[in-house]
Amino acid sequence: MWLGIDVGGTFTDAVIIDKGEIIHQVKTPTTHDDLLQGILEALDQVLREKTNAEFERISLSTTIVTNALIQGKLDQVALLAVSGPGIDITDKTPVKPHLLAGYIDHRGRETAKVAVEELEGICCQSTKNSIFAVSGKFAVRNPEQEIEIAHYLQEHVNPKHITLGSKIAGTLNFLRRTNTAYYNAAVWQTFEDFAAAIEDALVQRHITAPVYMLKADGGTLPLETAKELPVEAVFTGPAASVLGIMAMSKISVPAVSLDIGGTTTDIALWKDGGPLFAGRGASIDGYPTSVRAFRLKSVGIGGDSLVQRVNGQIKVGPMRLGPAMAFGGNAPTVTDALLALGLISHGDKNLALQAMEKVALPGVTLAETARQAAEAAAEEICRAIQAMLDDQAAEPVYRVEDIIHEARLQPELVVGVGGGAMGLVSLVAKRLKLGYEVPPNAMVANAVGAAVAKPTMAITVRVDTEQGRYTVAELSISKPLPQRKFNLQDTRELAANYLTARAKRAGITADKIEELYTEEFNIVRGFQTVGKIITCSLQIKPDVLAYLGNEGRNHHD
Amino acid sequence: MTNKPLGLVFFPAFDWAISKTHPEREERLLYTRDQIVEEGLLDLPEIREYKPRLAEYKDIERVHIGVPDLSSLLTDAHLVSAGSVITAAESFMKGETSRAFALSRPPGHHAMRMVHGTRGFCTVNVEAIMIEYLRQYYGIKKVAIVDTDVHHGDGTQDIFYHDPDTLFISFHQDGRTLYPGTGFMDEMGGPGALCSTVNLPLPPGTGDEGLHYLLDHLIKPLLSDFKPDIIINSAGQDNHYSDPLANMKITAQGYARLADKLKADIAVLEGGYSIEEALPYVNVGIILAMAGLDYSKVVEPDLASLDLRQPEKNTLYIKKLVSDWQMIWSQRDKLKAAAIQKTGDFWQRRKSIYYDDSGIRESQQEKVRLCPKCHGFMTIATESEGYPSGYKSAFAAVITRNACPACAKAAYDAVWQAKKENKFQHYFVQDKQQDVLERLS
Ligand SMILES: [Zn+2]
Ligand SMILES: [Zn+2]
Numbered sequence: 001m002w003l004g005i006d007v008g009g010t011f012t013d014a015v016i017i018d019k020g021e022i023i024h025q026v027k028t029p030t031t032h033d034d035l036l037q038g039i040l041e042a043l044d045q046v047l048r049e050k051t052n053a054e055f056e057r058i059s060l061s062t063t064i065v066t067n068a069l070i071q072g073k074l075d076q077v078a079l080l081a082v083s084g085p086g087i088d089i090t091d092k093t094p095v096k097p098h099l100l101a102g103y104i105d106h107r108g109r110e111t112a113k114v115a116v117e118e119l120e121g122i123c124c125q126s127t128k129n130s131i132f133a134v135s136g137k138f139a140v141r142n143p144e145q146e147i148e149i150a151h152y153l154q155e156h157v158n159p160k161h162i163t164l165g166s167k168i169a170g171t172l173n174f175l176r177r178t179n180t181a182y183y184n185a186a187v188w189q190t191f192e193d194f195a196a197a198i199e200d201a202l203v204q205r206h207i208t209a210p211v212y213m214l215k216a217d218g219g220t221l222p223l224e225t226a227k228e229l230p231v232e233a234v235f236t237g238p239a240a241s242v243l244g245i246m247a248m249s250k251i252s253v254p255a256v257s258l259d260i261g262g263t264t265t266d267i268a269l270w271k272d273g274g275p276l277f278a279g280r281g282a283s284i285d286g287y288p289t290s291v292r293a294f295r296l297k298s299v300g301i302g303g304d305s306l307v308q309r310v311n312g313q314i315k316v317g318p319m320r321l322g323p324a325m326a327f328g329g330n331a332p333t334v335t336d337a338l339l340a341l342g343l344i345s346h347g348d349k350n351l352a353l354q355a356m357e358k359v360a361l362p363g364v365t366l367a368e369t370a371r372q373a374a375e376a377a378a379e380e381i382c383r384a385i386q387a388m389l390d391d392q393a394a395e396p397v398y399r400v401e402d403i404i405h406e407a408r409l410q411p412e413l414v415v416g417v418g419g420g421a422m423g424l425v426s427l428v429a430k431r432l433k434l435g436y437e438v439p440p441n442a443m444v445a446n447a448v449g450a451a452v453a454k455p456t457m458a459i460t461v462r463v464d465t466e467q468g469r470y471t472v473a474e475l476s477i478s479k480p481l482p483q484r485k486f487n488l489q490d491t492r493e494l495a496a497n498y499l500t501a502r503a504k505r506a507g508i509t510a511d512k513i514e515e516l517y518t519e520e521f522n523i524v525r526g527f528q529t530v531g532k533i534i535t536c537s538l539q540i541k542p543d544v545l546a547y548l549g550n551e552g553r554n555h556h557d
Numbered sequence: 558m559t560n561k562p563l564g565l566v567f568f569p570a571f572d573w574a575i576s577k578t579h580p581e582r583e584e585r586l587l588y589t590r591d592q593i594v595e596e597g598l599l600d601l602p603e604i605r606e607y608k609p610r611l612a613e614y615k616d617i618e619r620v621h622i623g624v625p626d627l628s629s630l631l632t633d634a635h636l637v638s639a640g641s642v643i644t645a646a647e648s649f650m651k652g653e654t655s656r657a658f659a660l661s662r663p664p665g666h667h668a669m670r671m672v673h674g675t676r677g678f679c680t681v682n683v684e685a686i687m688i689e690y691l692r693q694y695y696g697i698k699k700v701a702i703v704d705t706d707v708h709h710g711d712g713t714q715d716i717f718y719h720d721p722d723t724l725f726i727s728f729h730q731d732g733r734t735l736y737p738g739t740g741f742m743d744e745m746g747g748p749g750a751l752c753s754t755v756n757l758p759l760p761p762g763t764g765d766e767g768l769h770y771l772l773d774h775l776i777k778p779l780l781s782d783f784k785p786d787i788i789i790n791s792a793g794q795d796n797h798y799s800d801p802l803a804n805m806k807i808t809a810q811g812y813a814r815l816a817d818k819l820k821a822d823i824a825v826l827e828g829g830y831s832i833e834e835a836l837p838y839v840n841v842g843i844i845l846a847m848a849g850l851d852y853s854k855v856v857e858p859d860l861a862s863l864d865l866r867q868p869e870k871n872t873l874y875i876k877k878l879v880s881d882w883q884m885i886w887s888q889r890d891k892l893k894a895a896a897i898q899k900t901g902d903f904w905q906r907r908k909s910i911y912y913d914d915s916g917i918r919e920s921q922q923e924k925v926r927l928c929p930k931c932h933g934f935m936t937i938a939t940e941s942e943g944y945p946s947g948y949k950s951a952f953a954a955v956i957t958r959n960a961c962p963a964c965a966k967a968a969y970d971a972v973w974q975a976k977k978e979n980k981f982q983h984y985f986v987q988d989k990q991q992d993v994l995e996r997l998s
Contacts, residue, residue, distance in 0.1 A: 085856045086841055087596045103858055106591040111858035175597030288600040396608040399572040400634045521587050527578045
């Protein structure tokens with residue numbers, strides 16, 4: 001029995017899933033000032049109504065980190081950057097960094113040393129309990145300077161927390177790692193307090209089930225591990241919805257999914273049974289980070305989107321004035337149009353028709369007006385889908401093969417979930433000439449997603465046989481290779497071993513390991529091949545613990 | 558203009574090499590990729606990355622004549638590389654970008670009009686293909702090319718040698734000391750295009766100081782006199798002090814400041830084979846400079862330990878070179894009139910061309926009609942011998958864009974006449990007015 005709790009903008013939803021079925025769901029108002037209160041309210045309601053519930057796990061998709069970031073409730077962090085030669089990052093990070101001497105080059109070689117005097121200066125300004133983020137250029141090729149700085153800080157100021165950029169992500173992009181390390185440090189205490197309160201609350205309720213936190217990549221982490229990487233728990237709402245769709249629809253063909261809310265529709269693309277990831281990481285407050293997230297596009301159309309007439313033309317969204325007139329609002333909305341058309345059945349149809357009257361032209365029927373409004377909304381969504389497919393096809397690639405054999409994603413199915421305007425899905429699908437599915441319980445997709453999301457974890461191993469060394473940045477490992485000759489297969493095995501071990505330490509089983517990225521280059525010097533550079537990134541991929549029962553699943557062609 | 562980003566087409570062709578240990582191999586832009594991605598340049602709003610399109614054969618045939626044909630001489634990588642440069646240029650022409658940089662390989666500036674194989678790592682001239690594309694589709698007329706590769710851009714020179722609308726300026730290490738052994742001051746363009754080819758051979762050991770003296774006192778003034786519609790930079794990076802194939806002393810800062818001052822509309826990577834010590838820094842420097850960003854911190858890690866002052870004799874030589882060229886340039890109209898007067902109706906020359914990567918030796922006879930009404934036409938008779946390519950020959954005519962009817966007809970007549978005499982294997986007319994490469998058979 002699994003409990004999934006999703007903290008949304010308006011409601012906090014909880015679902016219990018047992019043997020692949022939703023056996024119970026509750027809804028409580030989200031308490032923005034104190035998220036914990038709403039979460040516990042949902043939990044207590046579940047416990048009251050299902051007194052015999054025995055949970056194997058509890059998973060949470062919360063806005064605790066997102067809210068802290070959006071509301072700027074961030075702790076003061078000393079950001080230390082070993083930036084070396086290259087771009088000046090001074091005005092490119094959320095707070096002004098202390099730029100330190102030292103440099104690691106692209107091969108992971110130290111070409112300039114860290115200057116201890118500079119650290120002394122910074123330590124003088126720091127008090128006990130300070131929080132630090134340390135990030136070095138090419139630290140993923142050799143984390144030793146970051147580690148050296150961290151050791152110095154630990155010895156001299158006894159800091160409360162230090163985030164290292166290289167442990168955040170094993171991939172290149174110093175600026176993103178630096179931003180991410182900063183944000184991770186800045187929300188560390190907030191998340192720590194939240195996690196402690198959750199743990200306390202569960203002890204009080206005699207619940208011993210392990211707690212997992214959802215991440216932006218659609219995976220979960222055990223609460224204990226998540227405490228070290230709280231920044232990963234940002235933007236989990238859309239991720240939860242995508243996982244919910246995965247569990248409820250078991251998408252096996254190239255597809256587009258829509259999560260249609262009150263004012264926005266979140267679009268995701270699907271290939272090979274899984275959602276596509278964004279090429280780089282998510283952006284926080286306009287700053288690029290290395291937090292892995294799904295490739296999502298949000299368009300300003302939802303059930304509550306205002307329908308109005310501008311210069312004689314029907315215009316839909318992005319504005320919202322209130323709920324649909326069919327539900328007591330004052331202005332016509334997309335939901336009213338869909339209800340007037342008979343595409344949905346919830347709500348007062350007479351009020352919906354009255355809503356259409358407000359925007360109807362003389363001599364045009366209310367049904368026709370409703371059709372125009374609904375089609376305008378569908379068109380807007382279709383335009384966003386096309387733009388997304390275009391962007392995906394325009395993503396640069398670096399191999400001749402990938403240009404010659406370019407494969408544009410051709411969706412074959414539309415899947416729709418979300419509370420707002422379910423009737424829109426059929427209109428979008430019709431415009432795209434595709435079949436569509438609206439899974440039952442589509443209204444609680446987020447909570448379902450949280451409940452069934454499996455843990456994920458990634459690792460990057462980089463081997464340089466000329467130097468006879470390898471690096472696993474996320475684990476702060478930089479070591480001599482076990483043998484001089486080392487090939488791609490050896491690297492894969494090494495990476496898989498490290499990933500499995502890392503997962504095991506966090507209490508995760510690494511059953512489905514997926515290759516994210518590999519590359520292999522010969523190093524040639526003076527017409528002689530003197531070694532190889534091999535990079536291999538593996539992940540335990542986002543997946544669901546179970547697919548929900550297929551009975552009642554509606555497929556339309 | 559100022560708020561538009563730099564257009565960047567980065568195409569390192571990670572799956573393409575001339576051969577396993579050749580300087581043009583998969584690894585060439587690996588460390589450049591590392592640096593660009595690690596610096597986070599692709600995330601900056603001042604830089605927009607574009608995916609390259611594939612060039613079509615039609616785009617390439619606007620410039621080149623392949624013997625026996627282009628498709629047997631090219632790989633897909635050449636189509637992508639030429640397409641990269643076109644993509645970069647189009648982003649600029651459409652007004653999406655303030656300037657554009659095609660950081661792609663394989664390079665092109667040693668590829669001449671006639672193609673029998675690969676020479677100086679180049680098979681097709683990616684800049685020339687882009688320039689003729691812009692002339693065909695965007696009505697560009699006057700083009701200035703500044704070739705800042707350490708090697709003489711002999712292919713680009715060959716293609717535009719008789720075109721008075723293309724100013725080709727190349728500085729390079731003196732041809733007596735480096736491949737391809739050409740690019741001397743007296744190669745100044747055909748009589749009808751005299752002084753639109755400007756060669757500036759530099760002695761080995763020249764550093765940033767000499768380069769920037771040349772730029773400030775000669776190249777920039779020439780460009781402002783010529784008033785081009787567009788400025789192209791053949792941005793080779795093998796003048797770098799660490800380059801294994803040459804002997805110059807330019808730094809990443811020297812290259813970045815060059816890009817900053819030159820303000821080329823479109824830059825195209827050419828050579829540069831110090832793949833670890835130079836390319837990561839030089840490319841980041843050029844990108845930042847072209848994007849209008851601060852590049853002052855882009856410094857090679859080993860720079861502080863080196864003495865890169867150029868010898869005094871280089872300084873003196875460069876001062877003289879500049880004043881000599883200032884003199885020639887001031888008299889260019891007179892010199893051109895005199896050359897045309899002296900030549901008469903036809904100008905011809907013999908050339909011997911070596912394809913070092915293909916082991917082919919070509920001999921060419923080029924004959925140019927100097928027409929008082931138009932830019933005339935040209936015929937090229939070519940024969941080559943190599944292993945395993947064997948013996949190959951062709952006769953071709955090139956009809957210029959503004960050729961008068963008489964010149965256009967004379968060009969066809971010349972090829973038909975050669976065909977009748979049957980001394981060659983292949984016969985072509987490259988007709989720029991009709992925008993076709995016609996194979997006569
Ligand atoms: Zn070169
Ligand atoms: Zn003529």
